[in-house]
Amino acid sequence: MTSLSVILSCIAAFLVTGSIGILMSRSHLATPTVYGLNLLVSLVVFVASLSHLPVSFADAPTLVLPIGLPWLGAHFRLDALSAFFLLVVNLGTMLASLYGLGYGRHEQAPHRVLPFFPAFIAGMNLVLLADDAFTFLISWEFMSLASWALVMSHHRDADNRRAGYIYIVMASFGTLALLLAFGLLAGPDGAYGFAAIRSAEHSPLTAGLVLTLLLLGAGSKAGLVPLHVWLPLAHPAAPTHVSALMSGVMTKIAVYGFIRVTFDLLGTPMWWFGLVVLLLGGGTAVLGILHAMMERDLKRQLAYSTIENIGVIFVSLGLALAFKANGMGLAAALALTAALFHVLNHSLFKSLLFFGAGAVLTATGERDMEKLGGLIHRMPVTSFTFLVGCVAISALPPLNGFASEWLAFQAILQSPDLPQWALKIAVPAVGGLLALSAALAAACFIKAFGITFLGRPRTPAASGVSEVDRFSLFAMGVPAGLCLLAGVLPGIVIDGAAPVVLSLVGDRMPVQTDIPWLSIVPVAESRSSYNGLLVFVFIAFSASATTYIVHRYASRALRRSPAWDCGFPESSPLTQYTAGSFAQPIRRVFGTRAMRVRERVDMPAPGDLRPATFSVEQHDLIWEGLYVPIAGAVGFVAEKLNHLQFLSIRRYLSLVFLALVSLLLVLALWS
Known part of the structure; x- marks a missing residue:
């Protein structure tokens, strides 16, 4: 039995698991049964995909099933690109299923989650195996509908209903665009097979x-600007382990679709493809992290951060397209490796961070950072793993986020060899945007960890809480360890992605595991190299030595004293730094133009007993400038066309005749 047959059988097992979730939805055994089966089946798919990753592009197994379009059937194929993304998807689903074993016990309406969770996983896996346009689009839509059902699981909340509505509209629009794209690729002959x-x-x-x-x-x-508006609404609305899947995994299915078409089906790209993708990625990265910096809702901040990381991935993909179009194979391989590496890294640390946010939500019932604080003493394991995720997503060594973003910057440094002046100018500019987004990401997650876990509890909700269940803690510990492992030994990941890169751009990075001392050398050792293991050893040694010196030569006495209160005796936790005050300097520098931020202070005159007030007004310029006018125009046109439902039979037949003639004219001109 081939790996492809095994994985397709596992997809059928996911669908059966969803049926079991329906049958057992009212049983207390439903949660452990469904998530346990998901975990086991995902493990089988992961192992089968891992064994198939080194298989060459030409030897990829295929399978045709007699379903779908009558003259086409359903084509499936497992090549190196599919195998890599299957690894990412099923690693994420294993972690989410493990987390769900504990978190799912707190779910208020499990019967609205359990049937659709495995269906969502099945849809994502089917997209990665599809080898014809019809199967791809059906799987894509199935994935979208299953995830929409999960977003709507708490539909009694008005905000969740709005999030679900916007998500399904954007998902339908995206599917329509893909349908038209594949129609153009298939041509008038209707050759929908990828071959x-x-x-x-x-x-x-x-x-x-x-x-x-x-x-x-x-x-x-994926969440590219300006198409990102659904993401910060839908991801927080879903249950936490579903949010982790949507943010850390489902967005990578969109990245897969983009890579499959542009690097595989379209053939050699034109140089301006890279310019367009590069600029979109740079703008997405900066705008996403600016919005994340302004947020006080922990899950919304993580959702906006996903937009930033998608921007980083598309910057690398744009570089790879530009290099491939100009025949620069090694540089294209470097940029594409950076993109794939960041796909894996983002899946790990974003899942970890959403799990941490879910643990905080379970323990305190709050997502608002302004109502948290002091959790490091009450939830030490969650605090430590969340800190690991914050360091990783901030691209700080020695964790994995630094390794992939460092590779992206190394690819940017190859841009002077590009012949087009537009790229020579745009690539360094986008490199500056990428550096800015990395700095803002570090500030953003210093805020997230500091306001949530440090200081004193700001409200009773953050006091007297305890650590979450062991399943959730273990599900957070595994990606935390993998973030460290991928950062310390990045050469293993780079070599693992090499078959994918070789099949798409015709070149690959040098074999990294052959380099002494486990260093990585993107192009040549004379130009740049990085050794994550040495950095980790240096940090561990320096921290250990400092701790030893302090405890050996300083006083061993434990002394407690109140925190410095700036000369005021008020000890209220409300006097602490807040998420809003932390973001204020960045809001004043960037927010006035990017979000039209306005700060208003009402300071009463001396003798006036009214309290002083401070308010901040900010706007989503893309939502207000693009989507609100479109919605208004659609409503206006719909109202004007409403009279069509009151026409006579003769007029209806005339409209049908005109539509038929128009379609025949289009077909005649196209062919």
Whole structure:
């Protein structure tokens, strides 16, 4: 039995597990049964994908099932690209299922989650195996609908209903764009199989239209600006382990779709493809992290941070397209490796951070950072693992986020060899945006950890809490350890992704595991190298030596005293730094233009007993400038067209005739 057959059987097992969730929805055994089965099946898919990762592109197994379109069937294929993303998806689903064993016991309506959770996983896996446009789109829509049902699991909340509505509208728009893109690729002959699309010649006009539609379709699912508006609404609305899957895993399905079409099906790209993707990625990274910096809701902040990381991935993909178009194979391999490495890294640390946010929500019932604080003493394991995730996502060594972003910057340094002046100018500018987003990310997650876990409890909700269950703690510990492992030994990940990179750009980075001392050398040792293990050893030695010196030569006495209160005796926790005050300097520098921020202070005159007030007004310029007018225009047109439902039979037949003639004209001109 081939790996492809095993994985397809596992997808069927996911669907059966969803049926079991329906049958057992009212039983107290439903939660451990469904999540336990998901964990086991995901493990089987992970092992099967791992064993298939080194298989060459030409030897990829295929399978055709007699379902789908009658003349086409359903084509499935397992190549190195699919295998890599299957590893990412099923590692994330294993962690989410493990977390769900504990977190799921606190779910108020498990019967609304358990049937759709395995269906969601099945849909993501099917997208990665699809080898024809019809199967791809059906799987994509199945994934979107299952995730929408999970977002709507708490539908009695008005905000959740609004989030679900916006999500399903954006998902439908994205699917429509992908449908049109594959229609252009298939051409008038209707060759929907990926093998036929791959071997066909595509004109520059067709390729440009496909790229535009692909950025709309896959970009809306990934969270590219300005198509990101659903993401900070839907991710916080879903249960936490579903949020981790949507943010850490589902967005990578969109990245897979983009890579599959642009690097595989379209053939050799044009140089301006890279320029467009590069600029979109840079803008997405900066705008996403600026919005995250302004948030006080922990899950919304993590959702906006996902937008920033998607921007980092698309910057690397844009570089890879530009290098590939100009025949710079090694530079293209470096940029694509950076993108794939960050795909894996973001899946790990974003899942970890959402799990930590879920643990805080379970223990305190709060997501608002302004109402938390002091949790490091009451939830030490959650605090430590969340700190690991914050360091990783801030791209600080020796964790994995630094390794992948360092590779992206090394790819940017290859840009002077590009022949086009537009790229010579744009790449360094986007590199500056990437550096800015990395700095803002560090500030953002210093705020997230400091306000949530340090200081004193700001409200009774943060006092008297205790650590969460062991399943949740273990589910947080595993990705924390993997973040360290991938950061200390990045060469293993780079070499593991090499078959994917080789199949897509025709070149690969040098074998990293052959380099002494476990260093990584992207291009040549004379230009740059990095050794995560030495950095880790240096940090561990320095910290241990400092701790020893302090405890050996300083006083061993334990002394407690009140924190410095700036000369005021008031000991209220409300006098502490807040999330809003932490973000204020950045809000004043960037927010006035990026979000039209306005601060208003009402200071009563002397003798006036009214309290002073401070308020902040900020706007989502993309939502107000793009989506609100579109919604208004759609409503206006719908109202004007409403009279069509009152026409006579003769007029209806005339409309049908005109529509038929128009379609025949389009077909005649196209062919």
